[in-house]
């Protein structure tokens with residue numbers, strides 16, 4: 506086996522195999538009318554142009570960025586589009602989903618493979634190195650091309666493999682002379698893979714020239730602590746970029762952008778929709794990206810099934826009920842998770858009903874003021890509620906608020 510210090514030399518070899526095995530590259534699946542529940546292709550990414558310009562600007566000048574926010578609002582979609590654009594302009598880009606790693610070794614593998622992919626042209630460079638070592642020939646890739654990577658592929662200690670992998674971006678940047686951009690999605694999940702994972706990462710990342718990191722996280726509480734509390738591993742390491750500007754639409758997508766997108770999308774299916782109906786949709790969903798897409802998908806189906814050429818308010822109402830029913834399951838999961846903590850459901854119900862937060866319940870039970878405050882903090886950290894004024898809160902996702910109101914009144918079980 507090669508000595509570990511030979512690892513840096515791998516890139517002299519890996520650079521000459523940009524050719525290979527194009528069939529192994531990920532191919533995008535055919536996109537449905539409204540992509541729901543996963544990153545969207547460029548043509549379905551509504552709004553976000555200003556935001557994309559900002560993140561691309563920052564990453565190109567080498568500033569690390571942080572995108573935190575609840576699930577299903579489009580974080581992954583945005584970063585993947587930013588990476589695609591930057592790759593077209595010559596950057597070497599890598600995307601790693603930290604939630605997809607079961608342990609430190611697999612994170613090391615995902616990380617190194619992702620960073621090496623733009624150089625080698627294959628998704629699983631490390632596996633390839635291993636297979637080649639076992640004597641299998643793979644297309645035009647030769648052992649000599651990847652052999653030196655075996656230091657990493659064969660490293661017994663997961664911790665050492667992880668540290669070797671974390672150095673790959675620096676080596677790739679140094680060897681290629683190009684800017685390397687690494688996006689780490691669901692970053693908070695990396696912290697569960699072992700002790701001091703974040704400290705080790707920071708120690709490696711901060712010395713890397715020519716590499717910019719984008720951190721994405723959906724557990725805002727964890728992420729905020731990690732990046733903004735003094736003494737925490739990533740304190741002040743990345744510039745946070747909020748998806749929504751203060752005063753703009755809650756989820757950062759302007760109603761005009763939704764209107765333009767929806768009119769064109771429906772027109773392609775020979776269905777008309779006007780501004781009034783789009784406003785109505787956005788009122789119902791609060792502009793929440795995935796809820797809006799979901800409602801619009803149902804609406805298109807309804808219109809086509811019933812041969813309607815122009816969408817009206819009634820049809821929007823029916824589509825709303827259908828999509829609310831589809832969302833019941835994910836909402837129920839959220840809801841039962843809240844049930845594990847004292848007072849969270851109780852306070853959430855009060856918010857859903859716009860009830861006074863600190864008063865006693867009609868039944869006589871009183872939630873102590875300190876507990877209400879704690880519950881509000883916990884609901885905010887989960888990205889479920891937002892403050893809209895002094896002592897006033899709303900559900901971030903209006904459809905979740907509606908779910909809570911209905912399940913509370915028993916109406917929801919009846920619709921089952």
Ligand SMILES: Nc1ncnc2c1ncn2[C@@H]1O[C@H](COP(=O)(O)OP(=O)(O)O)[C@@H](O)[C@H]1O
Nearest residue numbers: 541542543551577578579580581582794795798
């Ligand atoms: N800009 C957008 N335009 C249209 N739909 C979006 C947009 N952002 C998110 N969505 C919807 O939300 C879903 C989840 O997006 P995703 O990028 O996976 O969010 P996150 O990473 O925040 O969980 C998508 O499948 C799509 O339905």
Ligand SMILES: [Mg+2]
Nearest residue numbers: 580581582690
């Ligand atoms: Mg995501």
